[in-house]
Amino acid sequence: MEITVQTAQQLRLTPEEFELIKTKLGRTPNFNELCCFSAMWSEHCSYKNSIKWLKTLPRDGGKMLVAAGEENAGLMDMGNNFGVVFKIESHNHPSALEPFQGAATGVGGIQRDIFTMGARPIASLNSLRFGNLKDKKTQHLLGGVVHGIGHYGNCFGVPTVGGEVYFEECYHTNPLVNAMSVGIVEIGKTVSAIALGEGNPVFFVGSATGKDGIGGASFASADITKDSVQELPAVQVGDPFQEKKLLEACLEVLETGAVVGMQDMGAAGIICSTAEMSAKGGVGMRIDLDKVPTRQKDMKAWELLLSESQERMLMVVEKGKEAEVLAVFEKWDLSASNIGEVTTDGLLKFYMHGELEAVVPAEELVLGGGAPQYTREYTAPKYLDKIAAFKLESIADLKDNADLKAAAEQLVQLPNIASKRWIYTQYDSMVGAANMSTNEPSDASIVLAKGTGKALAMTVDCNSKYVFADPHKGGMIAVAEAARNIVCSGGEPLGVTNCLNFGNPYDPEVYYQFVKAVTGMGDACRRFNTPVTGGNVSFYNQNPDGPVYPTPTIGMVGLLDDVNQKMTMYFKKEGDVIVLIGKQQNEIGSSEYLHKLKSTEYSPAPYFDLEEEFAMQQVVAGIIKDKLVESAHDISEGGLIVTLLESGFQKGLGFTVSDQSTTIRQDAFWLGEAQGRVVVSVKKENLSALTNKLTAAGQSFLEIGIVSASINVNGSDWGNIADWKEKYDTAIEKFLTKTEF
């Protein structure tokens, strides 16, 4: 077979990249070798269009122990000689075509990133985006994705403790499925994804290799079109039972001390794991591909190299200690095959039945080595003019209290705001017996880190509508909201993992969104002292109708040094005083109210000031530490009124509140989504201590009412909280009752 530039283009390499490969090899690659470059230089593996900007993110500092990008996931110090490992990753493209397997293998992949470092996963979260819930296709995708996440996570036995779900038209063809996992590990017991030591054997462990997922990495590096369904073999198939055994076996095998390095096989399978481990250790490998266990006959070299079959690990073992390793895998009934050895020449040499099939320098394949890095152009998108042209006066304010009540009733039933219980009750959220939020919820999910004496707070956040309206500010808000959720739960924000979901990077307007959002995130992460420990970039979330909203999902983990520091989000007792901390603003930009109820697509991002936000969070952390408040819940989608209702649902308590302001519109006061605000409830006897403290800190606040049996707003009776809760709880279910999955 003659290899030409056309072959390269069919493999989604550019003509320039093909030339670069020839220069690096000093010859024309054969087909197998070209496949290696295609996979490793794909956007998914090489970050070629994003790495320049990712490097601007704060990647050390705080309690960081392993810097971003050095290992499969970031590692942060929890104290007491324990570390927390966490990462978020996308599985958008597979889920768009095959929602069940796409989402399931997304969950499986992120778990492997955690336990390949020697950590035991203790909690999962996910962040999902779909089109309009009224649409049958959306209902199909939602049902499949939720079933897939549940199927894998429930069997694997790690609780799904939190997440977020949004429904917007722009995600109709390109749903987003971002999965996050959090694990803990004793410091000093982590293992690196490195190959070292000439002659050390290379073991292939876990499931046999099939033809599933071939070309998945490069598939994920293209737009979705109507022809994408022909790429179905690029979607992998998951087996959570195998992964559960793999988890236990891998953690057990590390105890033997025989393992030099370990790396999971995710995107780009064998080629990626051999290349990355070798490049990291500055070594090469000789691999006999015919020794890889297969589940299909007659697999070719390139198929074996690229297959993304799930539940597989590559392991470099100290020579002479093979038997100890094999015994563990035999105990767990998993196959472990010696497929090659570490060499010193830096070359990856792949053989089939003694024939040399491919020779590639490991370093040339990987990010930070020979993989190309591009500087892309960007220009401000034209739609931003429409956003700048928005006039608040064009929207009539709420006429009266009845108008406000009607809006509130609609808001609590919007899919973006309503209870997600139809979704989360399909996930095992309590396995592990460590979820402290099941019975007493907080803004972030609190998980007991057993054996460490501490707890972790975790959350995923991104309001992509804000990022669309103002990519820089929206990027900052995503980080700030995550930190706010951690702080309101009594935690100290530790660090961030991010999943950057954008459209096609070759579109300068999309790239503008990317650059601005990343720099915004970086600014906020520096202010909150939450370094970015790692994550994933997913471009090409685009179809012929256009890109998705720019969606830089933030996963944040916080620490509760003392589990009794935990703060919950719900009202406790009638008579407690309700205080709004933060400043009311006269705006409704990008609110659910304006977007959904007033059908206004283009409006500015809500009010946000990084310094004010940081100061407010410091104050809230202080009053929680001093045990001055009974509950704390931040204001987000739906504004103040939704925050109050959500605070009341847990214990069936209402509130009696009124707006004494004369300068702020009614819609802005109750429904605006200005950032930097938190609603707390406080016992009467603690009120003066609280207000003194807020005043001393120079923090704006407003006493807005008291917790009561039923709901009363501005002097009018809004009825029983239970009736509101019923609407909130069942809104999403009503869309789905007649749907078959």
Next chain:
Amino acid sequence: MKFGVVVFPGSNCDRDMFDSLQQDLGKEVIMLWHKDEDLSMFTTDDCIVLPGGFSYGDYLRCGAIARFSPMMKSVIEFANKGGKVLGVCNGFQILCESGLLPGALLLNESRQFICKNVYLKNETSDALKIPIAHGEGRYFADDALLDELEANKQILFRYCNEEGELGGEGNPNGAVRNIAGIRNKAGNVFGMMPHPERATNKLLGNIDGITVFNILGLN
């Protein structure tokens, strides 16, 4: 009273059960491996627990493969000698598959996996808040068998609402006669779908599971 917790490949509530029994109830607990057969360290006063999870991937049918494991042969002998055996969730499914308990566990009426707090009670207790997490937990038996179970007082727990009333809304999976857990005729083998071990730690805000262990006579 000593406890043994069997670990099958795919068990995922084994550690939770261990922690609950050892740390929250202060019991002596030994982990048992499915390929082993030795139960000589236990007397019939002790209890073997089959924990929740997806033993052998729950392929074929939940619990259908686990019943053939070497350890299960020993557990069946142990139970037949009068030793106490508790199966929770997947463990209950294994007990039904192995014939130690009558009846079967079918796909939930909603045909979805369900994880949430539910309420259950025995004949004398108040409603106890205990989590469930299963896709196939709908207890089923024919009327003759159900009448027999009732006559012999073999129904340990039924689903109810928060006020302790039996009936539709409190039944999460469509279980016949609201059955959440049963025992064998001899009274030494217990099976239940809800997870008492997830509700014994004060830090999680619910310790109703301790009452469940008390009712079973295991605490």
